[in-house]
Amino acid sequence: MFSTLLIPLLFQALLLPLATAAPIGGLIIPKINPAKILCQMPLVEKFLCPAGGLNGLSRATVFGTASGVVDADGAYRYPVKYATSSRWAPSTLVSAWNLPNGSNNVSALPLACPQPDVPSTAYTEDCLSMVLYVPQSLTLNSNAPVLVWLHGGSFVVGSATATGLDGSKLAQATNSIVAVVQYRLGALGFLAPNGNTNLAVKDVVNALEFIKRAAPAFGGSASKVTLAGQSAGATMIRALLSAPSASSLFRSTILQSDPMNFGHLRPATHTALLNKFKELTGCSSQSCQNGLSISSILAAQKTVYDSAPSLDPAAGNAQPIRPVLDGTFITTPLDISSTFPSVSKPLLVTSVSNEATYAIYDIFRDPIPEEYFPDICAATFGEERTTTVISSPFYQPSPGSIVDGEVDARAQLAILGTDYLWKCSGWTFARAWVQHGGNAFVGQYVVGATYPGNEQVPLCTQSDVICHQDDIQIVFGTVSNPTSAQSALITEVQQRYKAFLNNGNPNVAGLPNWAPATTTDVHSIRLGGTGEAPIGACDPTFWGSTVDYDYQYYN
Template identity: 55%
Template structure:
């Protein structure tokens, strides 16, 4: 197989060839735009035969740290952090993961500088992944040692729950670990059908992997100088969705202190058990094995499993629209592990943790301008909205001044390009306003919440495939990742300043649950409340304009998808 695309947690757009036809009011639907292609170098970095030559790391002699489960072998590099790669758990196919009891390098490696293979996923060479993929990479500042009691952050990568890895672009945690004087752990978990569609009906196996990973960190980080009582979980996009799901798991609450949620497509909500069962029945029918026939299920090749998975991915919306076309395999509100929806569709529980919630300025631009390289006439605006939202919500949206064409043109005589309206609409309802609704709920029920909007970013590898995302002032989905990790290539002055700011704020948040570091001269980031989220502009000054994210509009006058579908 060759390098290809990742599916974006995004909008559904007119007449694209990227998704199978689905029913709608006007026969128009917004199919999800895939993520930009993995660059050839990005793919080669995952190939075990060449990754050490194509993507070398500047490392020195191997290191050894004694842990309760054996000697941890690692390497040091020039970024001021030591790197330790480890297999944190094992799992038989569609069975719960079990924590490692001995320290071992992933995939049978003997070289501590070797990178882990990713979990099985579509459009990646088979040699780049392994079903035995429950690995993590620890980045440990070189100046700390046992007894230092520094905090730990566990990062959960995104990728619409079907792609991604701990070795994804921009996820080298060396800079972030050094700048925050914290341990950074970047973790892998089972993807797609292997993590979410057990034929037995067991749900949330991938969430169980993350719980196992947190238990592993609790056991080993003191040996590296970490404080096991100060763990923050963080993630972006679908990874952020999993962070929010962790907040809805009472049994996991003691494993971490606080949480960071970057660009979670909260509009979708968690899956209901009924939607999951509908999808499960369809998926099981593709396998030609009885749900209880373990031998038969274990004999299915990974290629065949991925084919069945992608069949489900493209079919799920037609089976149950609540599945969505963008992320049909995702956390399930099963009432046992995940006990609350953490949205406005059910009573919000009492909470106490501190949460940082952020989105970027142009979340939906990758989808809109990726599907449409030329302008969309204003005459298509209402029809396009109706294809996704249905007549009732469409009238509310199209009659609102929030998305009127006049808001997106420089003068009354200017030609209107409806892509600008669609981009704003998608950004608001899937990401920004849904996140702000969550923030208000969190603050109203006892937790501290800090909201932010990135207006400066670093173009994520592959985003350059969409020309709009390369324009000055545009911050597309994923463009916050290299800012947080400090991996932006050749950052300009604005980017460098924001990298410094965010790493200082994250370092403070890891320790105290408050992103206001002392002595750094940064503007105060005020906690949000039940009505005002006080979202600061990250890369600017002051607060983000409320616009359509007023609590009386999205979630009240116009409902989110999770409300419409009763998830």
Template identity: 50%
Template sequence: MLRSLLGVLSLSAFAHSRSVPRSTTITSSTPLGTAQGILDTSGATRYAVRYATAERWQESVVATNWQLPNDFTDPGALPLQCPQLDADDSTFSEDCLSILLYVPPRTPGPAAGNLNTLVWIHGGSFDSGSATGTGLDGSNLAVATNAIVAVLQYRLGALALLAPNGPPNLSVLDTMNAIKFLGQVLPSFGGTASAITLAGQSSGAGMIRTLLATPSAQSLFKSAILQSDPMDYGFLSTATQTILQDNFNSQLPCAATNTSCLSSLSVNTILSAYSNTNSAATSLAPSTGLGEPIRPVLDGTLVTSRLDSTAPFPATSKPLLLTTVLNDAGPTIYNVLFPGTSPVPADFFAPTVEETLGDERAQTVVDSSYYPIDPNGDEDARVPLQLLGTDYIWRCAVWTFAREWVGNGATGLAWVGVFEVGATYPDNEDIPYCLEEGVVCHEDDIEIVFGTVPSPTAAQAALTLEIQTRYRAFLENADPNVPGLATWSPATTDDVNALPLGGNATAVDVGACTPSFWGDAVQYDYQFYDI
């Protein structure tokens, strides 16, 4: 139960209206035509652009001319999001392959063409979210890092990952095409294709991990920032994807080979079929989990490396920043699994772990000292369950990845951090636990990074300044260390040297993330299910 529910989180659909008034229109000449942008009050200029087009369930094609999204004529208009569940039809379109580009003020001269670019890939379990999600306005981040910030959209859910008679990783190809498009136009805004860093949170980070496992994507970016990636899940196997695909196809009123019928289906029909398959996924294939049951596939042609501890990593020199937050599992435990404010009896702990992990793994966890609780006591079982969920799905899995990245055939460095200060994301505002002092829930790092926290506290403002300063250094020098800030040591195979980001701690407690426990004594899901 815990495994199957962890990570069911999505970005709020829209943080602002379709068109945001701005005072000045800016034009820039690009190889693909004239770009029209809107000058932001921060001094950055925002450009909206369609980066590719795609027929339904076909590979996308990079745009050959500069166009506003959705055939809009207003440069201030925001793109429609990709089709997704629980969104009004008027807010989405299959014509959704768009980028919001934020360009900082430029100083004329030789340095004007040396801007780095940070490409943000939104989260949302691969089936929700958009470039216009809450807090994703890249203007402040662009100014603070003196970098171009590109926030992109990619196809979601069934329209991306369940093509009835086509390739399984369409959203991965979309993301690659977005970066290829940027490579053509960045020089027009002071950037360069050779200075692109990818960044993303949750499934957005998972998308970046997919690109790291894709040989044909390696030349597209130089470094990456992965925030709260649920690495425990791993990629889908082709066998599991086939099971899900067959179930989805059975929900449609068309044969998988009837392209004419498939093309005529309404989006709502497709979303309804997707919902059914998504809900049934764990019963069809236990390795899926409800958090991201339909996700990129290790297909052996596009995505060729497992990028987990079960096989050698491909050699690479890409530097990585890998972060989690203090209470990644908080929303799931306190809102999805056990909602409300009443404590959960202590004797619920062991059965919940057993249902999640199975008998053998559960017994090892319950017998360990890492998640202590007296089954006959009056403790709240949610306390150790939250710690367990955070370790299992996010923190320890990421730490294992970091050790493998720097020691198993890779030559790149990795820096590991834990957000101990955050800003309550709108998804978490109705969860009392996430409002408690000192709690940092999944997604609470987003507005810190973007500098979009409404009325930040002193601690939030300080951490935003630190993170944006470190990210700027990482973009420019492939190293997040900056004079005046605490030294951030890179991970080694023995010690990931996790840095507390914000808060008063001087070090992050290793706890169950020691190499001898998670990934060894207790297997991750990708090991247990031999994904």
């Protein structure tokens, strides 16, 4: 019988020939991962592969050895660069495991992608990185699901290290690998002067390719990948659902607070924004474009963003720089403006109860007299649609909208914006998804945690007002000093996510039943409350029919 002291020598002898790449027919064949193969053998795993790797934090991947640290909340954390790119060129999957930022410090987190209103030292153009959070309990045989999180920020701000996105607690609660991914933003990701479209979306495809190849080395399953994202991150996922070539890289999705009122940009709208950007930069040659400073790119980007509705109303006000229905990569609008394709992936669609409150009360700092409500609506909807809105029973003054004895129309506008951009358009999407073959589960957060920055609108700090982004720290379990209601919801959501990641269904024994959506009733549960969210204006005979969504109205 072999002595256990001889096993390391045998292991080393077997590794050397397997780990050498060799040229075959002029091609370089990537290194085989012998550690993965041998660590699947029970005897080898027992003695040489604790915690699923070669030794603790060190993992042998197809890209090379990965080194990590123990996150403050207990999971193993691995920052890594997943792709490289030249300016305004498609990104390329890496061939080796490298830390972000050109760093040798394994504990250093990635710098963000270039964006406005942050110091230049906080970002880098070489920003295609992710952070992996791996439960310490996983072994190479765990076959654990992978949750890939895409951050929001209207496609112009945000990063994998934004507040609340430490995936350690979420990874451990769901017993899954959590990958928080960043992608090129703004003009660098969507307004390439050379005509390359959807560069940022294709960055995420490379991130998914990287995860598919690397996940098994950490105990993850390449076939059990769920995409999750909030706001623009959810819009990004909707773009990937519209791209047939990306379909095999994930099996389910979670869309949180996706402003589904906005469809993918049509080519003509994208061209209008791109032409303005090129005009502002004054560059037509490749050499000139490559020589532009980041500050000049961001300045031109801001002007395009701010002026987008005047360039083409179909761009909208909220996130005008976004994925493009280019017809080759993104091939379907995936909305009710045209034929909806056959679908099969399970999805979760959630919103928060007061999505538009921050925006409305931040723009209008003082109460708005009721007589101004029609004019403000008309500026957004046009006269014909405004007539339908103001005559409906859904947006009349309520007792809660009385301030100093006068009606404050901001309350009506907040409800209107929530319904139009998020809640009702999301419900319409869920109905269409179910009608064409998929399963959908719909929910609305009625408990949340005030996201940093939202306190600028005092109303968003009230416990019964859940503003845009207030679901993020609930999902990740990163709420500081949570209340009992927040703690209960964190536990519930993470249990439901764990079930969904494993089998595409968020129902868990001991929790209230979450009925799947149907073509007539989406059964939107109240997350943090009881029962189902009221339908209100989200009947398909109103939004999407009597009053068109922007993707119908403009396109």
